[in-house]
Amino acid sequence: MLDERKLDVLRAIVEDYVATHEPVGSKTLVDRHNLGVSPATVRNDMAALEEEGYITQPHTSAGRIPTDAGYRLFVDKLSTVKTLSPAEKKAITSFLAGAVDLDDVVRRTVRLLAQITRQVAIVQYPSLNRSHVRHVEVVTMTPRRLLLVLITSTGRVEQRIVEPPHDVDEQLIGDLRSRLNTALAGQRLTEAATSLAAVPETFAPADRHLVAAIVTTLLEAFTDEVGEQRIAVGGAANLTRYGDDFERNVKPVLEALEEHVILLKLLGEATNPQTLTVRIGHENPYEELATTSVVATGYGSKSEALATLGIVGPTHMDYPSTMGAVRAVARYVSQILADT
Amino acid sequence: MLDERKLDVLRAIVEDYVATHEPVGSKTLVDRHNLGVSPATVRNDMAALEEEGYITQPHTSAGRIPTDAGYRLFVDKLSTVKTLSPAEKKAITSFLAGAVDLDDVVRRTVRLLAQITRQVAIVQYPSLNRSHVRHVEVVTMTPRRLLLVLITSTGRVEQRIVEPPHDVDEQLIGDLRSRLNTALAGQRLTEAATSLAAVPETFAPADRHLVAAIVTTLLEAFTDEVGEQRIAVGGAANLTRYGDDFERNVKPVLEALEEHVILLKLLGEATNPQTLTVRIGHENPYEELATTSVVATGYGSKSEALATLGIVGPTHMDYPSTMGAVRAVARYVSQILADT
DNA sequence: GACTGGCACTCGGATCATTTGAGTGCCAGG
DNA sequence: CCTGGCACTCAAATGATCCGAGTGCCAGTC
Numbered sequence A, B: 001m002l003d004e005r006k007l008d009v010l011r012a013i014v015e016d017y018v019a020t021h022e023p024v025g026s027k028t029l030v031d032r033h034n035l036g037v038s039p040a041t042v043r044n045d046m047a048a049l050e051e052e053g054y055i056t057q058p059h060t061s062a063g064r065i066p067t068d069a070g071y072r073l074f075v076d077k078l079s080t081v082k083t084l085s086p087a088e089k090k091a092i093t094s095f096l097a098g099a100v101d102l103d104d105v106v107r108r109t110v111r112l113l114a115q116i117t118r119q120v121a122i123v124q125y126p127s128l129n130r131s132h133v134r135h136v137e138v139v140t141m142t143p144r145r146l147l148l149v150l151i152t153s154t155g156r157v158e159q160r161i162v163e164p165p166h167d168v169d170e171q172l173i174g175d176l177r178s179r180l181n182t183a184l185a186g187q188r189l190t191e192a193a194t195s196l197a198a199v200p201e202t203f204a205p206a207d208r209h210l211v212a213a214i215v216t217t218l219l220e221a222f223t224d225e226v227g228e229q230r231i232a233v234g235g236a237a238n239l240t241r242y243g244d245d246f247e248r249n250v251k252p253v254l255e256a257l258e259e260h261v262i263l264l265k266l267l268g269e270a271t272n273p274q275t276l277t278v279r280i281g282h283e284n285p286y287e288e289l290a291t292t293s294v295v296a297t298g299y300g301s302k303s304e305a306l307a308t309l310g311i312v313g314p315t316h317m318d319y320p321s322t323m324g325a326v327r328a329v330a331r332y333v334s335q336i337l338a339d340t
Numbered sequence C: 001g002a003c004t005g006g007c008a009c010t011c012g013g014a015t016c017a018t019t020t021g022a023g024t025g026c027c028a029g030g
Numbered sequence D: 001c002c003t004g005g006c007a008c009t010c011a012a013a014t015g016a017t018c019c020g021a022g023t024g025c026c027a028g029t030c
Helices: A004-020 A026-032 A039-052 A068-078 A086-097 A102-117 A170-184 A189-198 A205-222 A236-242 A246-258 A260-267 A319-339 B004-020 B026-032 B039-052 B068-078 B086-097 B102-117 B170-184 B189-198 B205-222 B236-242 B246-258 B260-267 B319-339
Strands: A120-124 A133-142 A145-152 A157-162 A231-234 A277-279 A292-300 A305-314 B120-124 B133-142 B145-152 B157-162 B231-234 B277-279 B292-300 B305-314
Touching (some): A004 A026, A086 A102, A086 A319, A102 A231, A102 A305, A102 A319, A120 A236, A120 A260, A133 B133, A133 B145, A145 A205, A145 B133, A157 A205, A157 B157, A170 A189, A231 A260, A236 A246, A236 B246, A246 A260, A246 A292, A246 A305, A260 A292, A260 A305, B004 B026, B004 B039, B004 B068, B068 B319, B086 B102, B102 B120, B102 B231, B102 B319, B120 B236, B120 B260, B157 B205, B170 B189, B170 B205, B189 B205, B231 B260, B236 B246, B246 B260, B246 B292, B246 B305, B260 B292, B305 B319
Antiparallel strands (some): A120 A231, A133 A145, A277 A292, A292 A305, B120 B231, B133 B145, B145 B157, B292 B305
């Protein structure tokens, strides 16, 4: 059906269109890429490609532009992920290495990703579900107000206020603290939630009421839905490069960026950093973002992704470079997090 | 110079222009606002107002639009801050009350502010400088890796990793923890930085090396410049309502939103929640944002502002409502924080 | 059979002239 | 001091025209 040369033509069309953002005609195509055939031949190939649904004409007497299917074929078969230059790699590591804590890592990552890809960057915070308890701290602020601090293996810190039903005894708090830590430390948050249930019973009946209050709050922190979905976004200014048709291209993206729930769906399930997910135009789950593509991948340890990061951009983006950048950033972030 | 009626005309022009975003002519003005005089008279007044620099014509044979000076006069003399409806107030409190921690408060505030004003909202995190030490925690993760956690009176949590020069003794850590807390608790971060310097000397010479390493890192956290400047932004999607001239109006704002340093300057010095700062067009410190205004105010306790929050929007915004919303949100956030 | 040069055709976008009407400034009269 | 009237201005909308990049198709060539 599609011989080698037709695929070459498709590749040329995609590359040209990505570079110029203008429909590309048979003549320009032959001029710019040395295909070794005449425009007329290219026209025939184009007709075939159009027949197959890989390209279209915005209107008669205009050049062709790739369809979503065209991009898909390009990404799957016609291109290779571009690797970054050593200089870029170095810049990434040194920039990320300067981070002081998890928040800082995430902020820097978003910024970096936006800068390299010149697209809108999205980074999900390491999932709570997949984290382990590193430490639980109970701090007495006033006799009737306690602060619970949960520190996870991924560096996330969650805090909650508890107002116990009656004054608390410092002795008891110390006791609780150490029992919590021995019971929970090293466990996944999901497991820890179960272990937690058993803790109150180990205390004297008189104290159980108080302990239960604390345990309940802690449990909330473990299974916090909202916290689970934390996301950082950056590089919105890159949207200004979308060109015209503001209403159709920029507006829906800006709106989506405000809705973290939507972003999470866009990013999709975390994959390991080797696998890149690319969703092109209509392939993504939001009608409004039909002119937008998403390039995402998981980050974290090799065996298991902690969360997802990626970018959102126009379907006519430079996929090889973008994919390379996303993959590279994901790897380096994984590395940094492993060290911390 | 400007009699009562001329001011009425200016007010009418501003209100009309804000509502329609179109240059307003003498006839429409008389039709819409009952000024009790004829268009011709209004024209004379307009000529005078233009003479004084409060309004201009985009071109001859067009209506008038207010200048920055016109808006300034309007805000200072011709309008009163609009108070929110009881329903709105209730919505604010109940929405903010659901917050679980400081991060959540800030996130909710940004969202709220953006929603009510339908502008881009900016909220600065409570300043570290003005916070007090609530608790310092030293957690041993591995014998050669410690985690320092600083919790401030404003609910901020800063964390730092320390890799001590040699294995640490659990006994010593416990000792250090309690000495740090008795030495620092309740102090302002700025004072605490000084008190901190004296801590190593209270330890046996053999331990001082280790303690010094910890103290140094803690000191960094106290005086963290970057952390000091934390900011949350929201409602960027509202920029789509700017209308056309995307390049001139939307782009610079989006770019500014990425640069937190710029935002801090835009927000300016925190004032107490009673005082609203309004910067109109050229009054703000960024040339690129000459078509935008900033409405900001401090939040925190009555006596002293902890940080600033506000909105950025086109100069032709509805000042009375916006100012009312910003002030109200600032007050309610102050309240919530005081309770925590 | 595959490629190419040639040719008629299409149609979006640029260019330019024309019209329209909201709005103005100014003046004479109440 | 206000108002109705009038001539004037000019941005924006409308419309006619032209241009050319690009197409599809066909007959001829390798």
